[in-house]
Amino acid sequence: MEKLWVSASIKTLPGHSPEKVADALRQLMKTTQLEPGCIQFDIHQHLDNPTHFTLWECWQDEAALEAHLNALHTKEYFSFNFTELRYIEKMQHL
DSSP, X not given: OOOEXXXXXXXXOTTSOHHHHHHHHHHHHHHXXXXXXXXXXXXXXXXXXXXXXXXXXXXXXXXXXXXXXXXXXXXXXHHTOXXXXXXXXXXXXX
């Protein structure tokens, strides 16, 4: 099976500082990179708008991504309600 590549964009919700969100995202990234099936998980903060972030991910397959979305540390991040999803794109490498 082909690897699953993901690009996602999130933005900071009102009432949260970009610095606090960046700290939480750094922790999420460190934990996620240790997950089985995670090939790449990087988070980038936009220079022109620090309230926006882009996630670049590569997963072994769809099941690995689903496991990530259901992982305790991922659910914990979501429970903070720091950000909202702007878009998610699932892709394959050519």
